[in-house]
Amino acid sequence: MKNQATPKNHKLTRRDFVKHSALSLAAFSTSASRLNAAGTDTIKVGLIGCGGRGTGAATQVLLSTNTPVKLWAMGDLFQDQLDKSYKMLSEGAEARYDRDAFKSLSSRMDVPKSRRFVGFDAFKGVIDSGVDLVLLATPPHFRPEHFDAAVAAGKHVFMEKPAAVDPTGVRTLLAAGQIARQKGLSVVAGTQRRHQNHYLDILKRVRDGAIGEIVAGHCYWNMSLAWDQFKVPKTPGMSDMEWQCRNWFYTTWLSGDHICEQHVHNLDIINWGIRDHPVQVIGMGGRQARTGPEYGNIFDHFACEFEYPNGVRVLSMCKQNKGAAYHVCERLVGTEGRMYTDQAVGYIKDLKDNVTYKYDGPNENPYYQEHRDLISSIREGKGLNEARNIAESTMCAVIGRMSAYTGRALKWDWAMNASKLDLRPDKYEFGDLPLRPVAIPGKTQLI
Amino acid sequence: MKNKVMKTMPDLSRRDFIKASTALGAATLASPASRMFAGGSDKIRLGLIGCGGRGTYDTTNCLNCAENVELVAMGDLFADRMERCRSRLTEKLGDKVKVTDETCFTGWDAHKKVLGCDVDLVILTEPPGFRPSHLRAAVEAGKHVFMEKPVAVDPVGVRSVIESSELADKKGLTIVAGTQSRKMAHLIEGMKRIHNGDIGEIIGGQCVRLGGGMLTWSEQTKQRQPGWSDMEWQLRRWLFMTWLSGDFIVEMHIHNLDRMNWAMGAHPVQCIGMGGRQARTGPEYGNCYDHIAVEYEYPGGVRIEYMGSQIDKVTYRQDNRVIGTKGKAYTDSGNLIIEGDKPFKYDGPSPSPVIKQHADQVAAIRSGKHLNEGKRIAESTLTCIMGRMSAYTGRALKWDWAMNASKLDLSPPKYEFGDLPVRPVAIPGKTQLV
Numbered sequence: 001m002k003n004q005a006t007p008k009n010h011k012l013t014r015r016d017f018v019k020h021s022a023l024s025l026a027a028f029s030t031s032a033s034r035l036n037a038a039g040t041d042t043i044k045v046g047l048i049g050c051g052g053r054g055t056g057a058a059t060q061v062l063l064s065t066n067t068p069v070k071l072w073a074m075g076d077l078f079q080d081q082l083d084k085s086y087k088m089l090s091e092g093a094e095a096r097y098d099r100d101a102f103k104s105l106s107s108r109m110d111v112p113k114s115r116r117f118v119g120f121d122a123f124k125g126v127i128d129s130g131v132d133l134v135l136l137a138t139p140p141h142f143r144p145e146h147f148d149a150a151v152a153a154g155k156h157v158f159m160e161k162p163a164a165v166d167p168t169g170v171r172t173l174l175a176a177g178q179i180a181r182q183k184g185l186s187v188v189a190g191t192q193r194r195h196q197n198h199y200l201d202i203l204k205r206v207r208d209g210a211i212g213e214i215v216a217g218h219c220y221w222n223m224s225l226a227w228d229q230f231k232v233p234k235t236p237g238m239s240d241m242e243w244q245c246r247n248w249f250y251t252t253w254l255s256g257d258h259i260c261e262q263h264v265h266n267l268d269i270i271n272w273g274i275r276d277h278p279v280q281v282i283g284m285g286g287r288q289a290r291t292g293p294e295y296g297n298i299f300d301h302f303a304c305e306f307e308y309p310n311g312v313r314v315l316s317m318c319k320q321n322k323g324a325a326y327h328v329c330e331r332l333v334g335t336e337g338r339m340y341t342d343q344a345v346g347y348i349k350d351l352k353d354n355v356t357y358k359y360d361g362p363n364e365n366p367y368y369q370e371h372r373d374l375i376s377s378i379r380e381g382k383g384l385n386e387a388r389n390i391a392e393s394t395m396c397a398v399i400g401r402m403s404a405y406t407g408r409a410l411k412w413d414w415a416m417n418a419s420k421l422d423l424r425p426d427k428y429e430f431g432d433l434p435l436r437p438v439a440i441p442g443k444t445q446l447i
Numbered sequence: 448m449k450n451k452v453m454k455t456m457p458d459l460s461r462r463d464f465i466k467a468s469t470a471l472g473a474a475t476l477a478s479p480a481s482r483m484f485a486g487g488s489d490k491i492r493l494g495l496i497g498c499g500g501r502g503t504y505d506t507t508n509c510l511n512c513a514e515n516v517e518l519v520a521m522g523d524l525f526a527d528r529m530e531r532c533r534s535r536l537t538e539k540l541g542d543k544v545k546v547t548d549e550t551c552f553t554g555w556d557a558h559k560k561v562l563g564c565d566v567d568l569v570i571l572t573e574p575p576g577f578r579p580s581h582l583r584a585a586v587e588a589g590k591h592v593f594m595e596k597p598v599a600v601d602p603v604g605v606r607s608v609i610e611s612s613e614l615a616d617k618k619g620l621t622i623v624a625g626t627q628s629r630k631m632a633h634l635i636e637g638m639k640r641i642h643n644g645d646i647g648e649i650i651g652g653q654c655v656r657l658g659g660g661m662l663t664w665s666e667q668t669k670q671r672q673p674g675w676s677d678m679e680w681q682l683r684r685w686l687f688m689t690w691l692s693g694d695f696i697v698e699m700h701i702h703n704l705d706r707m708n709w710a711m712g713a714h715p716v717q718c719i720g721m722g723g724r725q726a727r728t729g730p731e732y733g734n735c736y737d738h739i740a741v742e743y744e745y746p747g748g749v750r751i752e753y754m755g756s757q758i759d760k761v762t763y764r765q766d767n768r769v770i771g772t773k774g775k776a777y778t779d780s781g782n783l784i785i786e787g788d789k790p791f792k793y794d795g796p797s798p799s800p801v802i803k804q805h806a807d808q809v810a811a812i813r814s815g816k817h818l819n820e821g822k823r824i825a826e827s828t829l830t831c832i833m834g835r836m837s838a839y840t841g842r843a844l845k846w847d848w849a850m851n852a853s854k855l856d857l858s859p860p861k862y863e864f865g866d867l868p869v870r871p872v873a874i875p876g877k878t879q880l881v
Contacts, residue, residue, distance in 0.1 A: 215770050216651035218742065218750055222719070224876075282657065282764065284738040284756055286723030289841075289874045301721040301875075303740030303754060305653065311775065313653055313768075315742060315752040319721050322876030325843040327719060331750070333651050335772045338748070351648055351772070353748030407657075407726070407761025441738070442660070442726050442760035 043378060044072035046131035046155075048123045048146055050085035051076075053160055054137030056099035056367070057190070058089060061135065061158065062108045064371035067379065070108055073115040073129040075122030077138070077245055082116055098367060120428040127153045133378065134158070137190075139248035140256050140394075141165050141423065144172035147387075151180045151187075156378050158371065160190040162264040162394040163387075165256035167415050168422040170395045177387025186377040189390035191268045192366035193343075195373055198359035199269070202339060202346035205357070206273050210348050211334030214274055217314035219266035222327040225320060227258075231294045240433035241425070250296030252401075252436065253423035257298040259285075259404070260397040263318035267400075268393035269330040269341060270306070270314050277392045278306035278314070278399075280411045285404035287438055289321045297438045304400040316400060407441030421447045491516045491809055494566035494590070496558045496581055497573030498523035498532035501595055505570050505625065505805075506536060509593065510543045512805035517543055520550040520564040522557030524573070524682060529553050555862050562588040568812065571595065574685040575693050576857065579604035582821075583611045586620060591812050593805065595625040597701045597828040598821075600693035602853040605829045612821025619815070623808040624824035626705045628780060630800035630807070633793035634706070637776060637783035641710055645789040646771030649711060652751040654703045658763030660727055660737070661686065661695075669731045677867040678859070687733030688869070689835075690857035694735045696838075697831040700755045703767055704834075705827035706778055707743070707751050710769045714826045715743035715751070715833070717845040722838035724872055726758045734872045741834035753834060841875030855881045 047058045054076075062069055071089065076082040089109060095101040117125030123146045127134060134150045136143055136159040143163045150157050157180070164170045180187050193199045206214070232247040248254035255261040271277055283304030290300040301319035308314065317327075329342035337356065338349040348357035364372075377384035399415045402408075410419075425433055491513075495506050498521055510516050518536065523529040529551055537544045552560035558581045561569060571581050571594040578598045585592050592615070599605045615622050628634055641649070668683040675683070685691035692698040708714055722739035724732075738756035745751060767778045774787015783793040811818035833849045836842075844853075859867055 212772075215775075216750075218752070222721075282655075282754070282762060284657070284740060284754060286725035286738060288723030288725075288872075289876050301723060303721055305655065305752065305754060313752075315653075315740075315750075317719075317721060317740065317742065319841070319875070321721075321841040324841040324876060325719060327843070333750075333770075335647075335650070338650075349748070351650060351747070407756070407758055409762040409764070440726050441756075442758045 040068070042068040042070050043133055043375065044070055044131045046073040046075070046126035046129060046134045047071060047085070048075045048126050048134055048136050049138030049142075049160075050074055050082045051137065052096065053098065053190075054135060055085045055088055055093075056096065057135045057137050057158060057160065057371075058085075059099060059102050059105060060367050061133075061371040061375070062105050063102065064368040065375045067375065069375065070110055071105070072110060072131050073117070073126045074111050075117035075126040077118070077120060077122065079118045082118055086111065086116065100365075123149060127155060132156060133374075136160060139245070139254040140261060141169075141248075141254045144169035144176070148172055148176040151176045151183070151185060154183060154185065156186045156374070158188050158190070158374055159390070161268075161390060162256055162260040162397055163189060163390045164394050164398065165253060165260060166398060166421045166423045167395070167419040168424075170391050170398060170416070173387060173391040173394070177385065177391060180387060181383065181385050184381060184383045185385070186374055186383060187385045187387045188370055188374040188377070189386045190370065191265055191386070191390060191393065192370045193265060193269060194272070194386065194389070195370040196366035197361055197363045198346040199341060201359045201361065202341055202348065203269070203272050205348060206332060206334075206339050207275060210337065210357070211332060211339055212336030214332050214334050215312055216333040217270050217274070217312070217331060219263075219270050219314065219316050219330040220327045221263040221266055221318040222324050223320055224324050224326065225290070225322050227320065233294045239430040240435070241430045244296070244433060244435065247294070247296055250294070250298050252297050253425065255298065256394075256398060257401050258320055259299075259302045259304075259318050259401045260394065263302070263316065264393050264397045266318075266328070266330050267306075267316060267396040268389065270332070271389070271393055271396065273330075273332045273339065274308050274312065276308055278308050278396060278412055280307045280409060281305065281396075281399045281403050282409040283400045283403035284407070284441065297435055299404065299439070302400060302404050304403060306396060306400070402446060405439035405441065405444045406446040408446045410446065419447060489515070489813060491568055491812060492519045492566045493517060494519065494561040494564060494569040495521040495532075496561050496569055496571050497577075498529045499572060502570060502572035503532045503535055504801075505572055505593065505595065507539060508801050509570060509805040509809075510540050512802050513809045516809060517545045519545050520552070520561045520566055521546055522552035522561040524553065524555065524557065526553045558584060562590060567591060568593065568808070574682070574691040575698060576600045576604075576685075576691040579607035579611070582608055586611045586615045586618065589618060589620065591621045591808070593623045593625070593808055594824075596705070596824060597693055597697045597831060598624065598824050599828050599832070600690060600697060601832060601855040601857045602829065602849050603856040605825050605832065605850070608825040608828070609822055612819055612825065615821060616817075616819055621808055621811045621818040622821040623804055623818065624820045625804065626702060626824060626827065627800040627804055628702055628706050629709065629820075630803040631780065632795060632797050633783040634709075634778060636793050636795065637778055637785065637791075638709055640785060640789070640791060641769060641771075641776050642712060645774065645785055645791070646769065646776050646787055647773030649769055649771050650749055651770040652707060652710065653766060653768045654707050654751060654753045655755070655764050655766040656700050656703050657754060657756045657765075658758065658761050660757050660759035662727070662759060676864045677869070678864045681733070681867060681869065684731065684733055687731070687735045689734055690859065690870070692735065693828075693832060694739075694835050695757050696739045696741075696755055696835050697828065699757075700753070701827055701831045702780070703755075703765070704753060704830050705824070706767050707753075707769075708827050708830060710776070710778060711745050711749070711751070713746050714830055715745050715846055717843060718743045718833050718837050719843040720834045720837035721841070721875070730869075734870055736838065736873070739834060739838045741837060743830070743834070836880060839873035839875065839878045840880040842880045844880065853881065
């Protein structure tokens with residue numbers, strides 16, 4: 001029964017879904033995979049997307065808990081990526097910005113060759129391999145389809161941010177997120193700030209009125225060229241599709257551009273603090289420094305004004321330029337004070353900019369904490385479900401990009417209900433796929 | 448005596464001037480204005496420096512703002528611009544235009560020749576890159592000045608304008624700047640209410656001006672003509688050359704940012720910006736950007752965001768808004784609306800601000816009243832310049848550094864018609880903060 005629902009849901013609009021799910025609610029009621037609360041059952045984990053972040057997420061889920069968790073299956077589009085990740089997990093690796101150094105994890109792995117899948121449908125192999133939890137860490141483009149398939153199959157999900165690259169994908173996410181809720185599945189998104197103590201503390205205070213009524217905000221991900229080493233030049237013999245998938249960060253249909261891929265973290269905090277999503281956006285951006293063909297078709301800077309209910313406007317800035325001033329943080333301005341948060345600290349300030357409260361409690365590494373929270377939700381059947389949060393934060397980034405690319409202001413409701421933008425290629429196969437031109441405001445159409 | 452001082456002034460630096468003036472004694476400075484106006488209707492003799500569209504417009508308004516104002520001299524770099532302006536003014540204003548062939552000047556030193564005529568007040572409307580040196584020459588020559596915005600394109604120019612303005616104060620000269628928002632009745636009333644605390648303490652704001660590619664500006668110069676040197680080409684396309692216009696954030700959006708400074712009662716303390724050139728990319732658009740966004744931080748950590756663009760076929764928007772603890776004020780060029788504890792909507796008269804700015808100055812000259820907007824417009828100009836500098840370089844920067852330490856000076860090596868390659872479009876991370 002539940003499998004039947006999947007292929008249909010994939011094509012359902014949000015409106016259709018609501019109708020559909022009301023009719024068949026009972027069908028979902030017993031679908032969560034069975035694990036006991038005592039923590040003795042082994043949670044079998046499938047990794048879908050074996051790049052740097054996926055490998056990091058796998059180490060973090062395995063090391064986040066003393067209860068039995070086992071890596072059970074792996075899948076990637078590319079054999080070499082999968083092999084590299086498998087080797088790394090088996091043998092250990094150095095630290096990265098989002099991952100501690102780790103030694104061999106082979107005692108927590110049981111991934112024979114028969115459960116290592118390669119290709120565009122590798123995700124299906126992983127989902128069907130008997131896992132309880134899947135980690136979705138492919139380029140963001142694939143997330144809606146993978147999430148939908150995982151939920152349909154009754155799997156708990158950890159999905160990296162962002163979770164889509166266009167409104168079509170966001171609608172799929174929201175629909176699948178609802179099904180996950182009905183099935184009691186646990187869904188955690190890789191917006192790890194939501195699991196970081198100082199963010200939790202400061203945002204609770206803000207939501208409880210510590211800065212009065214929120215009237216403005218600012219958030220930024222301005223940085224130097226941190227992603228430069230990941231660019232992949234096109235080599236002879238490499239198909240367009242392969243090049244774009246390997247160079248995914250710089251290809252809008254795969255990453256959503258850096259406003260989605262990176263800045264979604266900061267936008268997520270603003271939504272969290274304001275307790276809502278924006279009603280409209282007007283943005284600008286361009287590609288001024290990072291202009292070579294190896295940088296695909298993404299912009300290198302964006303500035304957007306998001307307007308929330310009651311005329312509350314939030315400035316969002318993100319850029320990736322050599323030598324740019326590093327500025328990654330969030331601010332909310334209220335009638336009685338201000339909030340400042342970044343990855344390390346959180347403050348409440350008064351209207352004169354004096355710090356009146358600073359979080360100085362313990363701070364767990366959020367890259368572990370998010371998995372700890374997920375595992376405990378799965379074991380205790382808490383049904384922690386962050387799908388809606390990440391879908392809405394992703395949509396903020398998507399509409400910001402759409403506005404910057406076209407130069408047009410747009411409304412949330414239009415984007416959510418009427419935009420037909422769907423960045424999927426005609427077919428998923430290695431072959432010709434001309435890179436779409438870099439967007440030009442006033443010329444690129446709003447779809 | 449005063450004429451002697453005038454003649455020696457032009458070669459003096461500001462530092463020299465203070466020494467010299469101290470040596471000469473305060474008496475020499477007490478009455479250095481070119482002519483004393485005893486009554487309320489004495490004739491004011493006007494000189495125009497910069498005979499483009501704006502110069503023609505300002506001169507028309509100035510001649511019409513009060514009785515007994517006459518245009519007696521005019522100058523422009525180009526003879527064709529000068530002639531066109533002269534015939535249009537003569538046609539429209541008849542015998543208020545008293546210029547003769549002997550008082551119409553062209554060339555690089557046209558401004559000096561205008562200043563050398565018997566004029567009381569000059570209008571400075573050449574491209575902004577020339578403003579600092581022309582203002583200095585005008586004040587040193589003892590002339591009252593009406594100058595269009597912006598008044599500089601770089602920090603070196605801003606410092607010069609501030610020095611010249613201080614000198615004007617010492618000489619009792621008036622300086623008015625063409626930021627006509629400051630003369631708009633609805634904004635004057637609205638700012639009074641804001642400063643009275645009607646929206647509480649100011650804690651944020653937005654300054655948005657989006658759209659309008661200016662693609663049809665000076666269409667006849669889009670195609671570079673044979674025989675035009677680099678210098679002439681750039682001067683004819685000055686709007687799109689950063690060293691001449693300062694880029695659109697300086698040239699155009701100073702109106703909007705000046706209104707923010709007005710509302711805040713302060714200039715920013717630092718800024719961080721970004722921008723680029725994504726739609727208006729042809730060589731006829733020189734080296735200016737087509738979009739810039741800047742976050743300005745004012746005293747007390749109050750952040751104002753600016754978003755500006757000049758791109759066609761996008762969503763057009765103009766929006767100035769100040770947010771306080773007790774309300775919001777919309778301070779646009781057309782409306783003044785306050786929402787919150789003390790709501791207000793201006794519906795009083797709206798006399799023409801572009802007439803009033805000249806009328807106020809003529810009245811101040813005749814009555815000997817102090818009127819000097821030089822420092823204020825210099826600060827608003829620097830507000831825009833630092834935003835551009837941050838966008839061009841990708842670097843955050845502080846007001847104090849820009850005002851006191853930046854060495855950015857966009858003036859060309861020499862002012863003559865000849866080779867002058869267009870400087871490359873700025874690339875953040877590559878373009879240096881100077």
